Amino acid sequence: MENTIITRFPPSPTGYLHLGGARTAIFNWLYARHTNGRFVLRIEDTDMQRSTQESVDAIFDAMDWLGIDWDEGPYFQSKRFDIYKEHIDRLISSGNAYYCTCTPEQVDRMREEAKKSGGKPKYDGSCREKNLQWQEGAVVRFKAPLTGSTLIEDKIRGNIAFANTELDDFIIARSDGSPMYNLAVVIDDITMNINTIIRGDDHISNTPKQILLYQALGAKVPDFGHVPMVLGHDKSRLSKRHGAMSVTAYRDMGYHPDAMVNFLVRLGWSHGDQEFFTRDELIEKFNLEHIGRSAGVFNPEKLLAINAEHIRAASSEALADHLMPFLKEKGIDAEAGDYLYGVIETLKPRSKTFIEMADGAEFYFQEKPVYDEKASAKFLKPALLVPMKQLADGMAGLAEFDEKSLENIFKQVMEDAGLGFGKVAQPVRVALTGKTVSPGIFEMILALGKEKVISRLYDAVQFIEKMPAAE
């Protein structure tokens, strides 16, 4: 189809996928999905010095976690050098590029000069009209127009014009023949039929150069949309100082990928007052019109809140997959199944992350709960001996183990012992979980199951009996 939207995400594998990069990946992916278009993944590894296989793997890993799939690729620029070479030659023979033999030192001096006379540091065009042939150490420079201006018709920011005098004859091929960034992206985007480029606004100043390249190559200029950057709390560019930057670090901290995606998209894009979005809603509603123009500060607290919200909204079955690795880490080998789902159900409203959820789930899987010392000292007292036993006996005789009958038993026990609900419930909580904080008493008992509850109750009775007599 002629008007199919084709977007792309072109990370350079020089580190992990950070929050900002993840966000532009998500924007491109969402836009492609929203428009029923195609999304291409391309690894920009022309800088052989800094690119690593580790980083490539880290990027795949992060995209996999975020649930961003691509329709084409991954392409690797390092495998496309002959394509670039061909285009570079074409640019030279068409008079749009030329060999330059100026040394880096000479160029440095030119830049100094230019700066001194109050302008932008630029190459002065020494070799521009020399018509040099290739020779050892020569680079290829683009012959940029000296006059006029280049207009970016940005889908997000509107029109941005650059005077061509701001540009210099930038290098498109290094002296070893390898392509430079601006050239490689343009060639790739042309040959991969990319027609929509959504990227960080730190690329705005590259855009006129790229547009000129498109024109020199006789190719159609794609749509550009520059999204604002993600800043740290001090409004400076996000960096290690601001804490975790790698998206997968958030997986390890117990975040839900849908929450991460939701959060990142909402940072810079809006749909009225809506804050919570499922993946499908995002695909349905995402558009370029509502991407903001100002940079946003990364706020971990908001991420946490939205994560809690996604946990609350998800089904226990779905959460189980995410939770299991964290249980395993605690040495808990839970199986997917009704017991686990029941457990998760009780933990959902009180877990902001999967780590919290795993912590909260621990007592459900222990052979016997580990009594918190203060908790047992305060609540497991001789006065509870009879009520506790009565509770256990009552439950043992229950045909239907449900909330209704549990309530009845509790009522009876409270009446017989002359104790209020709290006086009974809290000790029971300690007996069953070892702690003073847990899910609601009945839902927790139901999730734990009749057998465990009764045996834990008897354990508590024994514990109280064995207690050295007070006073």
Next chain:
RNA sequence: GUCCCCAUCGUCUAGCCUGGUCCAGGACACCGGCCUUUCACGCCGGCGACAGGGGUUCGAAUCCCCUUGGGGACGCCA
């Protein structure tokens, strides 16, 4: 230094294009309260912003200009 971008509560943002319905709405955080067997969830309430100055207009958060502030780019990095 030069060029480019941006500017609403502490933060994310709605509203701005198509001026009046906005003494500016929502969310996170924070502070109260309610609910309650603990912790949460939930609910109710509070705190809190149109950067400043000029215009245009009957009327400006919304349009224009300037200032200030912030960010980005100026590589044989991407």
